[in-house]
Amino acid sequence: MNPSVIPVTLLFADGVSHRLQVPCGGKLVEAATAAGLNLLTDCSNGQCGTCTAQLVSGAVEMEDYDPAVLPDEDRASGTVLPCVCRVHSPCAIELPYDASEAMSEEPAPIEAAVTAVEQVATEVVRLEVQVPEAVAFEPGQYVRIQPAGADFHRSYSMANVPGTDRLQFFVRVVEGGAFSTWLAGARPGDKVALSTPHGTFFLRDEDRPRLFVAGGTGVAPFLSMMRSMADRPPAQRTTVVIGARTPGHLFAMDELRSLGERLAGVDLQVVVEQDARDGCHQGYPTDLIPRLGLDPATRVYLCGPPPMVEAGRKAAEAAGLRRADVLCERFA
Ligand SMILES: Cc1cc2nc3c(=O)[nH]c(=O)nc-3n(C[C@H](O)[C@H](O)[C@H](O)COP(=O)(O)OP(=O)(O)OC[C@H]3O[C@@H](n4cnc5c(N)ncnc54)[C@H](O)[C@@H]3O)c2cc1C
Numbered sequence: 001m002n003p004s005v006i007p008v009t010l011l012f013a014d015g016v017s018h019r020l021q022v023p024c025g026g027k028l029v030e031a032a033t034a035a036g037l038n039l040l041t042d043c044s045n046g047q048c049g050t051c052t053a054q055l056v057s058g059a060v061e062m063e064d065y066d067p068a069v070l071p072d073e074d075r076a077s078g079t080v081l082p083c084v085c086r087v088h089s090p091c092a093i094e095l096p097y098d099a100s101e102a103m104s105e106e107p108a109p110i111e112a113a114v115t116a117v118e119q120v121a122t123e124v125v126r127l128e129v130q131v132p133e134a135v136a137f138e139p140g141q142y143v144r145i146q147p148a149g150a151d152f153h154r155s156y157s158m159a160n161v162p163g164t165d166r167l168q169f170f171v172r173v174v175e176g177g178a179f180s181t182w183l184a185g186a187r188p189g190d191k192v193a194l195s196t197p198h199g200t201f202f203l204r205d206e207d208r209p210r211l212f213v214a215g216g217t218g219v220a221p222f223l224s225m226m227r228s229m230a231d232r233p234p235a236q237r238t239t240v241v242i243g244a245r246t247p248g249h250l251f252a253m254d255e256l257r258s259l260g261e262r263l264a265g266v267d268l269q270v271v272v273e274q275d276a277r278d279g280c281h282q283g284y285p286t287d288l289i290p291r292l293g294l295d296p297a298t299r300v301y302l303c304g305p306p307p308m309v310e311a312g313r314k315a316a317e318a319a320g321l322r323r324a325d326v327l328c329e330r331f332a
Pocket residue numbers: 042043048050142154155156157158169170171172173174175176177178179180181199217218220221329330331332
């Protein structure tokens with residue numbers, strides 16, 4: 001055996017495994033790409049958690065990452081961020097998606113045109129784009145959007161239901177952000193390129209109670225999920241907690257309230273950090289988790305800023321829910 005090449009076994013969710021030969025000290029994702037496997041990544045620098053995987057044997061070294069995305073206790077129990085992993089000794093890593101997703105070539109981008117840009121709340125813009133034909137995705141997934149001529153792309157979750165040629169996104173505008181700056185000048189007709197949909201944060205079709213917790217524009221994937229649930233009403237209770245900085249930061253509330261009334265078993269709660277009124281709670285959305293009396297079989301979906309997602313995970317565990325039942329999407 002060549003000691004400067006280290007064997008790494010990748011175990012995919014569909015049971016398929018791949019053995020990589022990684023140069024000692026080399027980057028896991030680069031070695032996988034060289035072997036024809038595109039591991040799921042987004043930020044590629046340990047800030048978003050999109051690549052989260054589980055080390056099942058051996059060890060890896062991790063470069064800098066955001067501890068809100070991978071807390072120390074998770075790291076101690078073997079959770080890793082492949083995008084920042086370097087390999088020095090043999091190991092095996094479990095990935096939460098099928099091998100076919102990693103093996104397929106990244107398809108050509110989808111050419112889309114902006115059809116609407118509209119401020120819908122404080123610091124929140126609704127972006128709508130038209131694609132040549134309906135894009136298939138699971139409610140909760142996201143695409144990467146690259147404005148024409150730009151050298152960057154950012155990820156945004158679809159808020160619409162699958163099966164239409166208009167995709168809708170809700171973008172939090174951040175001062176000095178590259179996409180935010182582009183969005184400020186975007187007009188109908190402007191061209192963007194979209195990746196195919198990605199992500200493991202999607203609505204599971206299962207007969208158990210659900211808890212959705214959203215912070216800020218983290219509402220977007222839940223809009224897609226709830227709009228889809230209108231076609232397949234859930235048999236069990238769904239609790240939806242929407243959090244925002246102030247009432248002025250809330251958006252799509254009329255539709256959420258109407259979905260909450262139309263869908264049997266949906267309980268909608270709204271929490272704002274400041275100026276609570278009209279039946280809103282004051283505080284953080286995750287403050288409500290201990291008070292909900294959750295069934296231990298509940299599937300939890302958390303989406304929003306990384307610190308909110310982390311607080312939600314801790315609160316769900318403290319409420320007796322299993323870590324494996326908590327799905328997270330971090331808008332980093
Ligand atoms: C899977 C996924 C799905 C997502 N879905 C959504 C969604 O539906 N809606 C949504 O609003 N967001 C979503 N996000 C977040 C989104 O992708 C972007 O990260 C976010 O919109 C910021 O992009 P930006 O280009 O405007 O800001 P960026 O350019 O990424 O900048 C972010 C911040 O860093 C600061 N900054 C940038 N460069 C520098 C520098 N050189 N020095 C100091 N500070 C700097 C900026 O001022 C800004 O405050 C998602 C993220 C992920 C990973």
